[in-house]
Amino acid sequence: MSHHCTDDQESVRDGNLSARPAAACGTVAIVATLDTKGLEASFLSDVIVACGRKTVLIDIGTSNSEVRVGTATEPGGGRSASPAELLKQIAETTRTNVADLLAAGAISAIIAVAGGKGSAVFGEIVSDLPYGFPKLLVTSARPALLAELAIHNDIILYPTLVDLFGINAFTARVLENAGRAIAAMRYVAAKQRRERKIVAITAFGVTTPAVNQCMARLAEAGVDAIVFPANGAGGRKMEQLIAAGEFDAVLDLTTTELADELLGGTASAGPDRLKAASRQSIPQVIAPGAVDMVNFGPPTSVPEQFRGRHLYSHTPYTTLMRTTPAENAAIGRLTAERLSQAQGPATVLWPAKGVSDYDREDGVFRDADADKAWLDAVKDNLMPHITTSELNCHINDPEFAEAAVTWLLKQLCHGGLSCADV
Structure with a gap:
């Protein structure tokens, strides 16, 4: 032919x-x-x-x-x-x-x-x-x-x-x-001015309750939410779409990809994670969702230097490693360094009672000292114009979602932007 x-x-x-x-x-x-x-x-x-x-x-x-x-x-x-x-x-x-x-x-x-x-x-x-x-x-x-x-x-x-x-x-x-x-496929460009605001949210299985609550609260306010799995690929794609101007704000509940970036896990989103929203000057809420863990494959895939660590088989194909206080401090410093570049509104929310479903009272990864190391490092390295709030609840408790969404809606609806009554 x-x-x-x-x-x-x-x-x-x-x-x-x-x-x-x-x-x-x-x-x-x-x-x-x-x-x-x-x-x-x-x-x-x-x-x-x-x-x-x-x-x-x-x-x-x-x-x-x-x-x-x-x-x-x-x-x-x-x-x-x-x-x-x-x-x-x-x-x-x-x-x-x-x-x-x-x-x-x-x-x-x-x-x-x-x-x-x-x-x-x-x-x-x-x-x-x-x-x-x-x-x-x-x-x-x-x-x-x-x-x-x-x-x-x-x-x-x-x-x-x-x-x-x-x-x-x-x-x-x-x-x-x-x-x-x-x-049978064709592309229709998105409207330059959307009728509804759109927020990007990061999620993991161990932060799903928080994500569900945030989505429900945003929907009540007439705001759409697009969820990205914090599995490496999800974080990379979210950063790309934020840079392309697809979102009005970011609710970064699950920043676990930074743990994998620093410690060589399989869910790293690479060095551009937690940067696009700051460059776009859009509102962003940052939380330490699932920073208590690093992702590896089956138990045999865990690097030799980590074989004696606190490991948990999430599935037969996924092994989680609990982060230490020193590692959480490093993750907190990296978070603060990247977030400090924000030109738009930004805030950090910290849940005192745990950052994942495994990090709650009697949970397999509960370590309050390690969690606190993340917060201390963030506060020590964050620029003064970015606020930090300490909440006496678990990340998956309703009050955490309410605090995150309330702050975000105030930013989105400021100045007459179209939002439902909040």
């Missing part, structure tokens, strides 16, 4: 749209290395066009790239690049041009057909696209790469299980399904 453009296709080389204008807002962008996946891309385009959508082909192949693959500077001033450098350059160029297509209203969905390298490039290309913008990847890449892509973006993954070498009885089934699926 030929992969030249039909009347319903446009062609893009390394993300550069041809002189002919792209089709209207129903257009689906197809990303592929046309030198190796041309047949698959053309087949996919035919399926999408048959469903009533237009397509634009975006070539991320390296065979015609202006930068040649090599390892050294070539005679006569020519430049060469390693394969990794070349792929990075293609990804950066294409990411910019895809963003331009979206800004111009020229595309409303994007799909890729790729192997391992192409899948990695696609992950970079769509990294700046809005949450909810349809992104579908048909791929023969290894599962580990797909898991990494899923951590960083809301890509819909469609593993082929067989390799992509042209059109056959197996690949045709996958491409037909993928084409019909993406043809």
